[in-house]
Amino acid sequence: MDIDRPADLTAALQALEQVPDATLLAGGTDLMVEVNFGHRRPEHIIALRRVEELAELNGTIGSGVTWARLEGGPYKALAQAARTVGSPQIRAAGTIGGNLGTASPAGDGLPFLAALDATIELRSASRARRLPIDEFITGVKRTAIEPGELIHSVILPEEIPERQEFGKVGMRNAMVISTVMACVMRYDDGRTRVALGSVATTPLRARRAEEMISAQATPSEADLTEFQRLVSEEVRPITDHRSTESYRRHASGVLARRLLERCLS
Ligand SMILES: Cc1cc2nc3c(=O)[nH]c(=O)nc-3n(C[C@H](O)[C@H](O)[C@H](O)COP(=O)(O)OP(=O)(O)OC[C@H]3O[C@@H](n4cnc5c(N)ncnc54)[C@H](O)[C@@H]3O)c2cc1C
Structure with missing residues (x-):
């Protein structure tokens, strides 16, 4: 198994361009369970942990923002959801981007995003595109991500009710x-x-x-x-x-x- 550990977003997107069907690894709290049970055998992994741009929480929510940070974040209902995710260890590693990437019907971050009609920004080496969450999640554990793309961030509307x-x-x-x-x-x-x-x-x-x-x-x-x-x-x-x-x-x-x-x- 090859593992790339890009240090920034440009390097991550270049790595994805070279191997468009590489498996992305954020916190690993879903992916490694799949690997451990033998349900997935990725040949090429791109680990996103070092990509600081994905961890930004500043108006938008970077895909690499962990549950631990969202627990104390500015969005009340998302913080409430974050507090219910797994254990402190899972919350320290697991990310909102991984929750979206897995797209489980039981993903705890998803109802907050659906209530606000959040937009998901996807990036590849050649383009950025935005999809409303109801077009991004297409079925049980299915998304509209195309080879060569990663989830960059979640964009929330300007008006958010208290x-x-x-x-x-x-x-x-x-x-x-x-x-x-x-x-x-x-x-x-x-x-x-x-x-x-x-x-x-x-x-x-x-x-x-x-x-x-x-x-x-x-x-x-x-x-x-x-x-x-x-x-x-x-x-x-x-x-x-x-x-x-x-x-x-x-x-x-x-x-x-x-x-x-x-x-x-
Ligand atoms: C013990 C345990 C308890 C859990 N409890 C809960 C719970 O209460 N509620 C809940 O919702 N979930 C729970 N989970 C599931 C998991 O922790 C969450 O879904 C978490 O948000 C996954 O994030 P991650 O960063 O670990 O994702 P990873 O495991 O790294 O990735 C998950 C998937 O998303 C893809 N991916 C990751 N980042 C990106 C990206 N930037 N762009 C595109 N694709 C990407 C990966 O390729 C993979 O397919 C639990 C898991 C465990 C092991």
């Missing part, structure tokens, strides 16, 4: 892959966003629930109940070893309602 909450339901409180997770945001003018994970092949926005509750300046108990019902109706979960379809559907509505109540309080 009222934002993330929550996760799992079998236990720590070191758990979620059964359901959600991120709810409420803008000052009432616009509300709700994005959920682990309930569809890709992060899911509950658009009908958003539309209904956004129209309520001061949601009543009945509005909250309807919001909960709509979220439960809109998700598209499956039954697997972590949970049943019906429990995920129920938990989605309850979790989204609780997060909305926190945004409103």
